[in-house]
Amino acid sequence: MAFLFIANDVETTPALRMDASSAINSVLNLLSDDRQESHQIEALVAREIWAYASAQAPPCQRSVVKTFGLANRPSVRICRRVAYHLLLETPPSTQPDEYLALPPLQPIIALVSRTHAGPFGITPKTDYYDLEARADVLNKMLIGMSEYVALESSKSSLLSSTEAMENKALTPLQRLTGALQSLSYNIADTRAAHLDRSSAKSWIQMVQLRVHYQREGLLSALSGGRRKGPRKITDMLSAAPSSSKGASAVVSREASAGPSGSGGVNGA
Structure with a gap:
């Protein structure tokens, strides 16, 4: 010590x-x-x-x-x-x-999804320097991405082709990506007028992109490079509106219900 x-x-x-x-x-x-x-x-x-x-x-x-x-x-x-x-x-x-x-991701997903309360909550009183620090702590917590992807791959390999087609549920890593994306969307940094907000948002987006692309790359390696999917950041972002709906629907059920109406934050 x-x-x-x-x-x-x-x-x-x-x-x-x-x-x-x-x-x-x-x-x-x-x-x-x-x-x-x-x-x-x-x-x-x-x-x-x-x-x-x-x-x-x-x-x-x-x-x-x-x-x-x-x-x-x-x-x-x-x-x-x-x-x-x-x-x-x-x-x-x-x-x-x-x-x-391996620490389960479900509690982390629920925590990040609570956008009106908790350590990742976005309110008028949010300290964005603290939020940025927590995003970096989350980044360090995810150093074992290969283990999470291996677990995801092993579970999917147990499903038959028919079961795989029927099982449309998002994986924990996909849900975490969606939760991080929703969190970054809730941070209003119009024209980068607030440097603390912009910095926190950049860190959250960095973790989001890291989770997404490390998962894609590791799954591709495990499958012998046969996976197809977005290979550029612009591809991922252009596909975000449609793909994030499923993630948002899933994570919203996991998050604790927060007060409605965050105009006080986004309008700040």
Whole structure:
């Protein structure tokens, strides 16, 4: 924890911060990836880091999750778990089996979909610097995209061709993309008059595009490059109005109902 404190101290120089991050990575590299004892230690470390970060403001939480070099599996898992539970504001489990499991996306989708309340809510009192920080924390939480895509692919491969045609439901990653798109649409930054709003919106759109195109690329790789779909950002955006309707319908049912009428925000 001492290295973590050093890396996130506002008076720490960039060089010292890099050294502290390297030290953290070296320590985590000593943990075995196939031993129960190491997994137990890893889960306890993640819990301690979460306890420290959860008491900080969102920009500081962003700094904490960016401390990890992601050069080994323990570092990836700790970063993902800490980021996930910072967004949900719940402590991570210290049980190895629960800790090692891939965090479900459903709670994150519901959280992002609550556009009038919660950490991603857009209201007249929204702090867009905090919103941007949370978008970056979400970005770090999604470092295991290949695992989510592999899970999605394995589930779809169990369906017959007839079942696949009948199963029109959007996948969790598609629903997350739709929720992020709806969130960015709710941020009014006409003519970029508000730099904090524009910056937050750019971060959210970046995460949205990353999820969409990483999913497409990974699915294409898993299927031997036979997938067809939009290959340019302009293709995706031009298809957004029709494709986002399904996503919006799904995520709206998952989100907590917020107050109607957000003219006070969009008109600001």
